[in-house]
Amino acid sequence: MKPILYIIIPCYNEESVLPITSGLFLDQIHTLISKEKIDEQSRILFIDDGSKDTTWNIIMELAKKDEHYIGIRQSRNRGHQNAVLAGLMEAKDHCDITISIDCDGQDDISAMEAMVDAYLDGCEVVYGVRSKRDTDTFFKKFTAQSFYKFLNAMGAEVVYNHADYRLLSSRVLQELADFKEVNLFLRGMVPLVGFKSTSVYYERHERMAGESHYPLRKMVSLAFDGITSLSIKPLRLIMGLGILVSFLSFLGAIWAVISQLTGHAITGWASTTCIICFIGGIQLVCLGVIGEYIGKIYMEVKARPRYIISERTKKE
DSSP: OOOOEEEEEEESSOTTTHHHHHHHHHHHHHHHHHTTSSOTTOEEEEEEOSOSSSHHHHHHHHHHHOTTEEEEEESSOOOHHHHHHHHHHHHTTTOSEEEEOOTTSOSOTTHHHHHHHHHHTTOSEEEEEESOOTTSOHHHHHHHHHHHHHHHHTTOOOOTTEEEEEEEEHHHHHHHTTOOOSSOOHHHHHHHHOSSEEEEEEOOOOOSSSOOSOOHHHHHHHHHHHHHHHOOHHHHHHHHHHHHHHHHHHHHHHHHHHHHHTTOOOOOSHHHHHHHHHHHHHHHHHHHHHHHHHHHHHHHHHTOOSOOEEEESOOO
């Protein structure tokens, strides 16, 4: 029996690129159907993440032209990760597999066939992984590679050079639905689900139109969210740092007492000021990290909805 595929595509202010890439996604669906690898009931699901331009109007027009296009619209902008999750949860009861991909055309759409082949061979999760970064600037390459290495160093399990281009089976989606956290980092959550997985390697292209919605500021924020949502290693590092500073302070206290008893004490404010500033800085950093975790707990306890769908092109 051929699987039903839903291509999950989050969109935010993509009026310039959506008319271009939507046709490419439809061509890929038709190609896979003609090769009898997926069912005719397969769909392309757009998720409008509260766009301020004409993105939703474009999605509705596409849905009128071809039944393979469907769409949902969030009540407001909630971020890329929430938009992807909304699409996955919308599709999980209607399909056998999903492939999530951005709509900017940078990820190689033809890699979907290899993902479907891997699923047909028994894999429940297939990660799309960039094979190289030759088209990136030195700064972009350095920051991106540092992003993945830093996440892994901090205890957040992620696949190197993998973003959100992946295939998930309905079995994985059903299990992922049981993950109730509000602070989402899907790159780290999917490996936690488990099941048999593999990777498909592809080359990433330049964006076909429009501007990137993921500058360095958002990348840093995403990395910090990933670490604090998936790992308590920073708290353990703080504890280790506290022990080290306490030990050094203890040695300093012994040295001060010995210096006073032997008459070698030196009067001065520089050393005292340096110590106070050092300890004060360490305390502020530690309180900041702890505060971030407390803030995450605060958001989780309130259990606000992770997405709210306000419109659908049609009901499946």
